[in-house]
Amino acid sequence: MGKNNSDLTEMNRSAVVRILQQQEVCSRADIARQTGLTQAAITKIVASMIDLGLVAEVGIITGSDNRRSIGLRLNAGRHQIIGVKFARQMFAVGVFDISGKIYTQAETKYSLEENPRTVLDAMKKQIRQMLEAYGDVVSIGLAVPGPYLREEGRIAVVTQMSAWHTINFIEEFKEEFDKPVFIEHDANAGALAEWLFGGHPQPLHTLAYFLVGDGVGTGVIERGRLLLGVQGTACEIGHTSVDVHGPRCECGNYGCLELYCSAPAIVQKARQRAPECLPKGGPAGSGDACAAVFAAARAGDPKALEVVREAAEYIGYGCVTLIGAYNPDIIIIGDVVAQGGDLLMPAIRRVVRERVAPELHDRVRIEISRLRVDPTLYGAAATATNKVLQLPSMFSAAAKGLGAR
Numbered sequence: 056m057g058k059n060n061s062d063l064t065e066m067n068r069s070a071v072v073r074i075l076q077q078q079e080v081c082s083r084a085d086i087a088r089q090t091g092l093t094q095a096a097i098t099k100i101v102a103s104m105i106d107l108g109l110v111a112e113v114g115i116i117t118g119s120d121n122r123r124s125i126g127l128r129l130n131a132g133r134h135q136i137i138g139v140k141f142a143r144q145m146f147a148v149g150v151f152d153i154s155g156k157i158y159t160q161a162e163t164k165y166s167l168e169e170n171p172r173t174v175l176d177a178m179k180k181q182i183r184q185m186l187e188a189y190g191d192v193v194s195i196g197l198a199v200p201g202p203y204l205r206e207e208g209r210i211a212v213v214t215q216m217s218a219w220h221t222i223n224f225i226e227e228f229k230e231e232f233d234k235p236v237f238i239e240h241d242a243n244a245g246a247l248a249e250w251l252f253g254g255h256p257q258p259l260h261t262l263a264y265f266l267v268g269d270g271v272g273t274g275v276i277e278r279g280r281l282l283l284g285v286q287g288t289a290c291e292i293g294h295t296s297v298d299v300h301g302p303r304c305e306c307g308n309y310g311c312l313e314l315y316c317s318a319p320a321i322v323q324k325a326r327q328r329a330p331e332c333l334p335k336g337g338p339a340g341s342g343d344a345c346a347a348v349f350a351a352a353r354a355g356d357p358k359a360l361e362v363v364r365e366a367a368e369y370i371g372y373g374c375v376t377l378i379g380a381y382n383p384d385i386i387i388i389g390d391v392v393a394q395g396g397d398l399l400m401p402a403i404r405r406v407v408r409e410r411v412a413p414e415l416h417d418r419v420r421i422e423i424s425r426l427r428v429d430p431t432l433y434g435a436a437a438t439a440t441n442k443v444l445q446l447p448s449m450f451s452a453a454a455k456g457l458g459a460r
Contacts, residue, residue, distance in 0.1 A: 065448060067092065067100050072109065072447045075129040076154060076251070080113055082124040101127060108133055109447050129154060134443060134450060137185050137195040137234075138436030139178065140429060142241070143167065143216055143269040144340055146174070147429065148181045150189050151436040153443050155252035157428055158189065164340065171218050179231060186232065193450045195236045196439030198244035198431050199224060201272050202294070205287030208238070212294065212306040215319070237438050242266040242290070243281050244434025246274030248426060249387050251437045261383040263290075264424075266431070267370055268390030269341055271313040274434075275381050282381075290381075293317075297372055316369035318345045318391040321362060329358035342391045349395045366392065367399040371406025378411050378419055389424035390431060396423040 070090050075081055087097040104110040108130055116126035131154035140147040144167060149160035161181060165174050186192055202211040208225030210216075228236040239247070246264035249255065255262070264274045271293030275282045282289050293313040294306045301310025314320055318341035325332055325348045332351035333344055351359035374386055388399070400423070407416050424430050443450045 064100070064103075065446060067096070068104060068109075068447045069445055071097070071100055071104065072129060072444050075110065075127060076131075076444060077257075079154070080116060080126045080128050082116060082122075082126060084122065084124060086127070104447070107448055131156065133191050134193050135189055135191045136436045136439045136443070137182060137189075137192055138432050138434075138439065139182065139195065139197045140241070140432040140435050141178070141197065141199045142431065143200070146178050146181075147432045148178070148185055149428070149432050149436065150185050150192070151433075151440070153440045155433070155436075155440075157433075157436075159185070160428070160432065167215055171222055175222070175227060182232065186234070192234060194439040194442060195228075195232065195234050196244070196435040196437070197224065197228065197236055197238045198241040198435035198438065199238060200270050201240035201242060202286075202288040202291045203238070203240040205238070205240075205283070207286075211288065215305075217305075235442070237442050239434070239438040240272065240274065240287065241270075241431045241434065242272035243274035243283075244438050245389050245424075245430040246276050246281065246434070247437035247441055248430050248433035249389075249424065250276050250279070251440060252433060253387065253424070253426060255385060255387075259384050261381055263377045263381055263383040263386045264430070265370070265373060265377065265386055265388045266390045267316055267318075267373075267388060267392035268431075269318050271317050271373070273373075273377060275377075275383065277381075292373055292376055295376065297369065312369060312373055316366040316373070316392065318342065321345055321348060321366050321392065324362045324365065325359065328362060329356065332356060332359045342394075345391055346394055349398060352395075352398050360398075363395055363398050364402050367395070367402035368406055370399060371403040372410075374403060374407050374421055375410045378407070378415055382415065383419055385420045385422065387422050387424050389426070390429075393423050399423075 074086055074089055083097050087094045110127050111130045113126040113128050115123050117123055131152040134153045136151045138149045145164045147162040150158040204211055208223040224238050245266050249264050250262055261277045266272045273290040273292050275290045294308055294311045296308055296310045297312050298310030303309050304311040322341050322344040332348050334347050348359050352363045377386055426433050
């Protein structure tokens with residue numbers, strides 16, 4: 056079955072919005088050249104998008120053909136997004152626009168023993184406060200730990216968080232606000248953030264975002280689309296076995312990658328081998344404890360350096376798996392453990408060089424995320440932004456109803 060005219064019109068609007076989202080200011084002629092549509096068709100599409108409040112004219116610019124013409128920009132500030140990161144022991148809520156600009160963010164910590172209902176109520180309260188403070192919000196994105204069963208709305212396995220396994224996030228949020236809520240696995244969300252806002256050289260064929268934080272996961276985007284699998288749990292390498300005789304994981308497997316290079320794994324090793332490196336004065340969150348281990352390693356502490364080197368090697372094994380499975384242009388390492396950047400990369404690159412054919416490892420770039428905002432929080436916003444880019448007129452109508460100009 057072919058697409059009807061309204062579908063094609065929305066696809067064309069989406070193409071225009073994506074170009075403006077990436078290039079900020081562009082002429083009609085440049086958009087026509089990049090989309091392959093006629094200038095007459097672009098003129099008509101742009102006129103409708105100006106009426107919808109999606110696009111604004113910005114005065115005279117010089118286009119790529121050196122001709123002077125009226126410039127166009129995305130009306131990003133009138134299409135705001137709330138991004139929500141839900142993680143072990145904390146959640147964060149931020150307000151962004153669809154260009155990726157952040158307006159505000161707030162972080163709330165909680166204990167693993169806390170009742171999920173109490174945490175959810177606090178999260179919803181924080182979202183409502185953001186909605187009251189920012190009047191141009193058109194959608195909400197929520198990033199949750201994985202493996203996330205996207206049709207069921209449940210997290211299949213979250214180590215240390217068994218009380219959350221029965222929470223249905225779709226049911227919790229589908230009618231909670233007068234804005235649509237889009238839920239995504241945290242690593243997939245991070246991949247979207249890197250794809251949309253990471254500033255990586257284009258064209259990119261395949262991008263892998265390697266989340267190494269309280270858990271370990273991966274999001275892979277190929278030709279602009281997330282690889283999801285049947286239940287949405289594709290690319291979940293955190294629970295692949297790197298030692299079949301290793302310790303049993305909560306997921307039921309043995310020797311899972313997450314048990315060797317996640318933030319809790321690093322903290323556990325430091326507690327055993329270099330307790331003097333950890334923060335004093337009671338238990339600290341894994342992020343703060345990891346930062347302390349990295350600081351000790353940078354100061355030359357040999358025990359801390361050994362802990363970090365071992366974790367980096369296992370991250371390298373994960374990269375080897377990603378290269379073999381997905382053949383990406385780029386692997387971006389993000390989240391808590393990425394704080395170790397300069398300490399991690401030598402061992403990661405060495406493992407990849409030793410274990411991947413030169414023809415493959417020479418073609419892949421491995422980098423630490425350079426996003427200024429937490430990649431998972433950014434990713435939650437990117438999840439909702441991606442929906443706006445796919446269906447721009449639907450969200451512009453919502454924005455107008457909220458008084459968007």
